[in-house]
Amino acid sequence: MASSTEINPYEADPEKIPTTDRYVAEPLYGRCLPRTNDFKPDLRHVNSRSPKSLQYWAFVLEQCNASNRIYENIDGGRDVFALGGVIIKSSHLRERLEGRRACRNYSFADKNELQATAIAKRSLTSVKLRVPEIYFADKINDRDVLVQERIPGVGLNITWQYLSQDQKVAFKEQARGILNQLRKIKPPNALNHAAYLEPDPDPVYHRGIQDVEADILFSSENADSHLCFMHNDFSMSNTIVDQDKIAGLVDWEMAGYFSYKTAAEVHVKIRSPKRENYAALNLPEDFLEDLMFWSNIYA
Template sequence: MAEMEEAGANHANDSTATKPKANPYETSLEHIPSDDPFISQSVHYGRYTPRADDFTPRFMHWYRPDPAVNAFWEQVAQKYCTSEYSLNISGPREAFAVGSIIIRVDRELVDGLAAEGYSYANENELLAAQKAEDSLRDIGVAVPVIYFYGTIEGRNVTIESRIAGVSLEVAWKYLDREQIEGLKNQSRQIIQRLGKIGSTTDEPSYVCRDLNAHNVPSVESRERDILFTTKDKEDDFCLAHNNLVPSNIIVRDDRVVGIAGWRQCGYFGTARAKKVHQLFRDLDPAPQNGVASSEKIATWTDLYDGAYDPSNGTPLVANQDTPLPSVKTEPTSNDLDKISPSNDVETGFDGTGDYATSKTVTNLKNGITSRAPSSDRSSPANSVKPANKKPAAKKGTAKKPAPKKRKGNDPDTESIDGRRSNTPAPRASKTPGKKQGSVSIAGSPPPEEKKKPTKKKKKKGTQGSCYSGQ
């Protein structure tokens, strides 16, 4: 769903109590009122129900650097970052929705220190979503799976799965006060649950600690001062989402089903998150249906003012009917040979079609890969070492080798390489590295036009586009 802090929940509301109440969770365009403010902005914004003809990506696991993965997502971004799929949002990030994915593109050009800052911000988003995934799955709440992050065409790009439902921002217009208070209480349950994930150090920090020394995109210096102020004796540095605005909360049938927008998450505790929430988030909504102007309307500003109340409404519990992102078998780098260049892709991130066409995948085969998140740069690549030859032991003197002890993993540097989304699975031992590299194609010449084979001399085994069958 769209991450749109700038818009918050301040949207037009010209409805009256005498109007029939529309379904807040409707996603079919033909059933959405014509005066809905978000339909005029983008038919893709804030509403999603999976369809059989949705674009479904080839790679559906948590991102890890791999030439085949980079090549695939580079072509996907170039093909779909057009005005047709744009969510038409303001602010520092553009967003494009296509089928089951959301593509987010930072407007700022990535160069110099900005490149390193974006790399750590991307890693923070990935690590935070993964840390929250297991905990929130237990109460039936999904998080987006980060499929890719890196630099394309000189811009920072992240691609994630789309959670089925309606953003609270979009549904707000059609909700009454009781419904909003119920969803607020569920959000407090989520805050409480995240609060059980503690930091390994006694100081405030982003999940990716390397981000602490950099300016996070779209974060003001005053906000940063609050997050990293001197420790108080009552501070508890538990995990805080730190951006629980209505546009990042996905709802369906009076239930929170997903939380998006994990870039600013960190071990800041609820007290600091509350200050940031009330001072820097745009949260003052317009009146909703069924509420007269003289009545006290519901607001999202007071989210942190109260504690979770289990007796208020229905608590969030694991729900077998809640669809969570699926996982496909992770392809190997050998799949790169099956992906052909997308010669028909001629659009850029502004949707004008002014960018050159994609680099051929050959360049990626020759060594252009994305840099991994933090821990991989210090970890040696896995290798197979020949067994040390020992002289044959004499009869009657052989001894059994002592079993080796396995080392424990640091919870803040646990492996993110190959974890499966929303399904319990053993953790892989390979950990990612710090920085995300560029798969930029700026300035690359357009590929030569391919000659069409004649019908008489049609060859078998010709490679097709990477989008065939999607």
Template sequence: MILACIFEFIIILCGIYERHWFGRHGGGYVKFLPFGLVMKFNKTHGADEADIIAFVRKNTAIPVPRVLLQTRGFGRAYFLMKRVDGEALNSVWHKLDPDQKASVVPQLRLCVEQLRALQPPSSGTVCGLSNAALVDSRISSSPVGPFRNEHDFNDHLIKAASIYVDGTLLRDVRARMHDSHRIVFTHGDLAPRNIIVRRDKVAAIIDWEGAGWYPEHWELVKALYNPMMRDDESWNTAIREILPRGYEKDCEVDRQLSDRMVGAF
């Protein structure tokens, strides 16, 4: 609790002396501090992002931020990490030449392969780290799950869409959903803004709050969900090379729901 009080004091102090001092990033709030430090906090829901980062760091070679301190208190989860030197990929992608872009793609593909190689904690369960609830803006503004299997997960997607989508279409969409995908560890927001690069080298993947055990097509669903770089054909091509193929029909089915829900939350 003492550490939580210290974090809250920093929040209050910066709020007094700085206007709009926190930048929104993913589901949390971020502040860049002196000495190359970054503070982030969010509501205590699902697994702590710091725990997810530690899990990925321990079990893969994926570059992630280094967490220095973490705690919970006052209904929030806080952590302090070292800032990663580099730039967000969305700010430099258009500056990279074809060879540099071609260099980034296999690095990210290897990261995804490592995530998918992680052994799930229980067979078929769709959940956050350590069986926590899922935090996913595509589904809900609040945590959901965990779900016993993909069938229950898909049922919830239909339920979440029911106030926006006609019942006849919902039944058609549900009939075309598959309930037998592999369940794999998924970043959940593999967007260029969450990829830090130094020239054509991937320095870190950040914003792991929404990561968890999802059906194998979900990474592509989320990568294409209301993307900031929708009109950049080179990135749309790249993300399909980064992620395994064979999920286009799954994404088309999901868009029957998500296109009617964008902005709902």
């Protein structure tokens, strides 16, 4: 481990993370440094459901355990694993699923992600933004499994602790540029209402979103008809950065055709911390401003 004075904000090598880093105990979380011996998926089995391919992906899943788990879902949902050049989302380590997320049907989100990444790749080449390849999105042993590309770089939420104010402002401006690029993508002519790419009759049940989010997105009172393609979860943790540039955007499961105004409302009310939740802690104003900094990227 390196000392904090030597840290490069975009350091992705686990061996060079300083002991004072907020995420030092989770060296694989939000950091990806490609290596020649990294696991890479066999392209013959990408998005294939043949018996041989399902057997292959089951073998890949067996390589995911507590040692390379970067997120444990204690509510009965899927854990997240980092295996070489891929990210794998699966609940296979649990014999029984228990908790408020145990009933989630991830197939809706996975199909949505598959479609959304395809649209994003075609549209974001001009801003040189990487979108992860989806290698597998189907069931193994009757559990939904998603395997996607792991984009090199560092999560913006990870590197935030080391950035200057000027760097933070620059990243916000880059995010706004990406949002403006996305809003140029219009829905098919036949679509005249807000919708995910994969039709979902009950996103609260299937996706685990809050009722208030569903109301913002789909309420009949939402009369904004200026629909465009929105990522709809543009959080710092989904933003991969490298050398002062946003290098990638991941987790497109919530993407769809929504108005820019609606996506902004979801971002502020659902995705961002709320100042009032910290009122009793008497935190310094500069700390609170930094905490809320990403909440107005849609401004």
